[in-house]
Amino acid sequence: MLEWDTHRYLEAHWAIPLYGSLFHTVNIRMAPEQIAYCINHAEDVVLFINEDFLPLIESIQDQLTTVRAYVLMSDKKDFRPETSLPNVYLYEDLLALQSPDYEFPEISENSRATLCYTSGTTGNPKGVVFTHRDLFMHAVSVCMTWGLYPGGMEFRANQVYMPLTPMFHVQAWGVPYFAFMMGCKFILPGRYEPDKILRWLHEEKVNFSHCVTTILHMLVFHPDAEKYDLSNWHVGLGGAKLNRQLAERAWELGILTQSCYGMTETCPAMTLGQLREEHLDLPMEDKISYYIKSGIPWIFSRVKVVDDDFNELPHDGHSVGNVVVRTPWCTHEYFREPEKTRELWKNGWLNTGDVGYIDPEGYLMITDRNKDAIKSGGEWISTLILEDAISQFKPVLECAVIGVPHPRWDERPCACIALKPGETATAEDVRAHLEKFAAEGKIEKWWIPDLPDGYFFVDAIPHNYIGKIEKNVLRQMYAEKHK
């Protein structure tokens, strides 16, 4: 299916897997040749297409080797499009032909239900499969973890939900399944327009959403944000680290934010910036310190940090290693990629590819994606901690830290910085800001980027389609500049 976040997409999330078919949610932000690759690799037989993606599919129809029928969808009444596609049906016509009663077949809980492709930085996209059982167990864990632990999302049945990550991205984090199951009202935002989203959040009294930090940033710093009552709204954040500045700005508007760390392969729940019982009476600024952590495992999830020989590292707050996870909902397979599946599940745990540590309270801190980590003089520098520190400097709109080659230390960090409109700051100013953090023991002194080449001011930090910072693009830009 190629679709925006509509009621049709929600219907399909339930109907297609329950009918016994594998539901491939096509990532519409991929390049056309990648989309063709995914559809062929998945051996899709029927394509459901929103009219907006009809030209795209027409342009690649000759490359599609397995598709036998096309079902077109639109919000328009009397939708009768011209198309070069063969075997075309209309979604609403097909529905109108059927009885409202249908007895779904009994299906093994271990049969495949959904498939979504995740694009690495290299190689072809990989298809991540979830079974009915995976989706069920994920839904149960999210309900229980968001619902039963005080001081967090405070999820309850019958609340009002607005998804703000697209449904083609890990089934919108699985939330449509559990929110629908629990009788929640859905406010589907269609294409994301910040002014409309803000108005709907207020008017519909939305209780909860989930989104990447970029979207939240766009909303809470929007000029209209103060006009609305957003104090009902609880938001799970993912995709990139939730920083203190953003969480505090959200709280000024009454919005409770909580960091959710996960990845496509984990459906995506893994850990959550959740309060423990002993934190419930802390002042909000201290609570935020927990809300922005990568967090503690969701119920039924197990996470550990291991060294390269797979020995578990102590929960001491500084032993950095590879993050591995087991949950009752992690994907069992990359679709038709046994070699990549074996690599993912090396040692019987799902290897996330992220590095971090666990502190004595049991909170995981992700310090880096493996491939983004900086090793300088044989020691790790956490780009995420540095980014968090730099983002607390008032003139900074957004920043990203990358590793750049260094003749003596192998790598040194470079802070790529976009300033807020009208603000100015120099490399020296940023360095002085960081020295305060080092003096307070929050970062290591030798982590601070060097003058002058450790500071790189850019107009805007580049993001990919799901809002993640594209560090590979920044590394190229830096290399260009220093050629």
Added chain:
Amino acid sequence: MLEWDTHRYLEAHWAIPLYGSLFHTVNIRMAPEQIAYCINHAEDVVLFINEDFLPLIESIQDQLTTVRAYVLMSDKKDFRPETSLPNVYLYEDLLALQSPDYEFPEISENSRATLCYTSGTTGNPKGVVFTHRDLFMHAVSVCMTWGLYPGGMEFRANQVYMPLTPMFHVQAWGVPYFAFMMGCKFILPGRYEPDKILRWLHEEKVNFSHCVTTILHMLVFHPDAEKYDLSNWHVGLGGAKLNRQLAERAWELGILTQSCYGMTETCPAMTLGQLREEHLDLPMEDKISYYIKSGIPWIFSRVKVVDDDFNELPHDGHSVGNVVVRTPWCTHEYFREPEKTRELWKNGWLNTGDVGYIDPEGYLMITDRNKDAIKSGGEWISTLILEDAISQFKPVLECAVIGVPHPRWDERPCACIALKPGETATAEDVRAHLEKFAAEGKIEKWWIPDLPDGYFFVDAIPHNYIGKIEKNVLRQMYAEKHK
């Protein structure tokens, strides 16, 4: 294990199944020969025995054919009992010998975890088995149903829990599993003494319990009840129908009560007197009408009412039939009783043996146990509805309606009534009270027991060890009287 509700019993609920053994919770209220039957039928190998049950086991030791070792338990330090049993170990000694670290084996979720015997009115007790998966799914459903739907038990992690049904009765309704899993504090009452229970409920700020109606009755009508603050306390009621009088009396003390309908074979959750979203703003007296219903299915549970040919009956509020259920936690088997298992699961649904109807809002009303149902002139009379009506007559302490033989109508109802101390009432008074209910359409006029033989005043209504009214005893008493 033969034990009171102690920390040892809680430890064993987790440790024995997780170790890979089948955990048989012996019903200590059974007669010694029944206990011997159960232990032999279960082929128990190790018996864990509280010192209070040592004389009992010694008295039947010659009948035990499979037990190879006895582990004795006590709250006393330096517990060194004299006993005629062979191969005796002490629980605390065995624990002290072991390392605090233990890696439990990986066990199939479908392996048997617990076994408890349920005694019918005839024949040998039947062993009800639950697998690890059953117990897990039941725990998840209870967490979600009690926790996520507003206006009910409002269960949350880290609350304070006091079990008030013994752990040998369907694993104390499965609550020790989920309450422990969710980090709740346990207040274990030991042997039940109402004055101590009331004091602990107040002092420990207990949030939730579950018990049979007899226990709640004993507590809320206790002379000390008003002395304590019980307004934190939410109670799930089972074993017998929760009547309005008892629910209203509890609410006078600030106690929220909710009817839970189930049976050993369903682990026991099946339906719950739960509010729907549209009831949340009703006044309490109207809410109580829902709290005391048999209720709507717990999440993931499916309940229907069928006729004798297994056709589903409409949700019309009066079509009475057999109640059947499917849940992901119902027992799969009576232990080593394939014939009884087949009967239980006839037509692929668990046949509860209860009869009732479903109303247009979807609430189940249990009108009778199959064997207690009264068929008069070819039509059903609900003893439970009649009992509820009679119990609202002020002088009545407790009542039970039984069917008695009638030459013309086959059966007619007889109300067995115990009056409150110091109160008086005649058969004519009770009949006049019931005629008001008939005039309001709450009962059928022809259900009203006839004068004079339809009213049978007794000193006390007899209950079995779990608080259920023994209607077979009442039928015998009635027969004796009319001989």
